Amino acid sequence: MAPTSETLTAERILAATEEVLRRHGPAKATVVDVARALGVSHGSVYRHFRTKAALREAVTQHWLDRTSEALAGIVAEDRDPASRMRDWFTALFAAKRKKAGDDPQLFATYQVLIGETSAVVERHIADLTGQLTEIVQDGVARGVFDAADPAVSARAAFDATGRFHDPCYAREWEQPGIEADFEAVVALVLRGLRA
Amino acid sequence: MAPTSETLTAERILAATEEVLRRHGPAKATVVDVARALGVSHGSVYRHFRTKAALREAVTQHWLDRTSEALAGIVAEDRDPASRMRDWFTALFAAKRKKAGDDPQLFATYQVLIGETSAVVERHIADLTGQLTEIVQDGVARGVFDAADPAVSARAAFDATGRFHDPCYAREWEQPGIEADFEAVVALVLRGLRA
DNA sequence: CAGATGACAGATTTCAATATCTGTCATCTG
DNA sequence: CAGATGACAGATATTGAAATCTGTCATCTG
Numbered sequence: 001m002a003p004t005s006e007t008l009t010a011e012r013i014l015a016a017t018e019e020v021l022r023r024h025g026p027a028k029a030t031v032v033d034v035a036r037a038l039g040v041s042h043g044s045v046y047r048h049f050r051t052k053a054a055l056r057e058a059v060t061q062h063w064l065d066r067t068s069e070a071l072a073g074i075v076a077e078d079r080d081p082a083s084r085m086r087d088w089f090t091a092l093f094a095a096k097r098k099k100a101g102d103d104p105q106l107f108a109t110y111q112v113l114i115g116e117t118s119a120v121v122e123r124h125i126a127d128l129t130g131q132l133t134e135i136v137q138d139g140v141a142r143g144v145f146d147a148a149d150p151a152v153s154a155r156a157a158f159d160a161t162g163r164f165h166d167p168c169y170a171r172e173w174e175q176p177g178i179e180a181d182f183e184a185v186v187a188l189v190l191r192g193l194r195a
Numbered sequence: 196m197a198p199t200s201e202t203l204t205a206e207r208i209l210a211a212t213e214e215v216l217r218r219h220g221p222a223k224a225t226v227v228d229v230a231r232a233l234g235v236s237h238g239s240v241y242r243h244f245r246t247k248a249a250l251r252e253a254v255t256q257h258w259l260d261r262t263s264e265a266l267a268g269i270v271a272e273d274r275d276p277a278s279r280m281r282d283w284f285t286a287l288f289a290a291k292r293k294k295a296g297d298d299p300q301l302f303a304t305y306q307v308l309i310g311e312t313s314a315v316v317e318r319h320i321a322d323l324t325g326q327l328t329e330i331v332q333d334g335v336a337r338g339v340f341d342a343a344d345p346a347v348s349a350r351a352a353f354d355a356t357g358r359f360h361d362p363c364y365a366r367e368w369e370q371p372g373i374e375a376d377f378e379a380v381v382a383l384v385l386r387g388l389r390a
Numbered sequence: 391c392a393g394a395t396g397a398c399a400g401a402t403t404t405c406a407a408t409a410t411c412t413g414t415c416a417t418c419t420g
Numbered sequence: 421c422a423g424a425t426g427a428c429a430g431a432t433a434t435t436g437a438a439a440t441c442t443g444t445c446a447t448c449t450g
Contacts, residue, residue: 042442235424
């Protein structure tokens with residue numbers, strides 16, 4: 001975090017903010033801290049982000065987008081939609097659980113950020129259900145799924161698996177038996193979708 | 196809340212505690228307040244409940260049990276298990292949504308209490324999934340459901356509908372479109388269960 | 391002159407003192 | 421003597437003064 005003479009960009013501010021949030025947590029991370037980490041005055045940060053809330057929002061979006069990108073690969077694969085959907089949910093669950101388990105403090109930090117910015121979260125959920133919709137559509141096209149409205153079915157499947165990706169359930173993800181519960185819900189959902 | 200000369204019972208303390216919680220909220224409701232409302236010393240309250248936590252736990256359990264009892268009637272009815280399960284989930288969603296919508300402050304109070312006592316909540320969930328299991332078993336017996344392990348399927352159905360009964364989603368229950376989302380998930384679950 | 395600065399006002403947070411609460415128990419009362 | 425009491429110690433919450441932060445803007449600098 002040595003002050004550098006590189007030009008101050010939104011990206012550098014974002015990276016510094018992530019670091020400050022990691023170190024200080026959501027309550028104590030201030031714009032002044034971010035500016036100090038970059039070796040600039042806090043007024044300069046406000047040139048790139050209108051408010052502290054906007055800065056946090058950008059950080060949150062970046063964090064959520066990384067998950068979406070990791071799952072996009074599964075959607076693009078060319079194989080049985082049912083097992084692709086199972087793998088997609090398994091990957092989503094694994095990714096979230098890893099984040100929550102590896103650095104619980106950082107995960108708690110992002111839970112706070114997520115609670116602040118419903119708009120970003122809605123966009124993230126729209127992203128994910130969009131991916132799922134593609135899988136459902138593919139399944140309908142191949143005749144293995146029966147869904148009158150793929151977007152509605154995708155959203156229902158996403159909602160139904162909430163216990164395995166919604167952060168509000170994070171504390172349950174380490175308990176024994178959660179794997180079995182996950183398998184049972186995914187099996188139920190896939191049975192409900194099949195033609 | 197005039198001090199009466201009736202004997203001090205656990206029930207009267209419970210009722211007074213509910214009232215104090217309603218008035219003061221979870222953060223400011225003290226054992227001293229409860230004793231004052233009953234016109235006794237706080238030492239007397241500790242004769243009936245070992246700790247403040249135990250008192251709150253009892254109040255929480257009472258609150259949760261009222262929901263379980265309201266649903267038990269649907270389980271006992273003698274008709275098509277599929278529509279009975281649909282009605283059961285609809286009644287559960289309606290009951291929770293009514294509680295959250297009618298008195299948001301009181302609902303928030305109970306959310307705090309619920310967060311304090313995981314054991315009571317686990318028992319409540321076991322109660323509810325037990326009721327669901329009976330419906331699933333009945334469906335299997337009648338040949339309309341296909342479930343290798345009714346308890347597992349019941350739990351999966353309960354988990355899958357979490358968005359419509361778990362308090363952590365309460366703020367979404369007033370949004371337009373939630374009814375449609377509910378119908379979609381219940382339809383998916385019922386399709387997944389049918390023989 | 392584009393971009394950085396830091397002083398400033400009002401809002402928010404921190405901190406330490408003060409007050410209240412929890413849980414215990416020796417004592418009292420009917 | 422069963423059950424209620426209130427004083428007490430240690431833990432927790434409240435409060436208000438002081439410190440810090442947010443967001444703006446007139447000024448400065450390369």
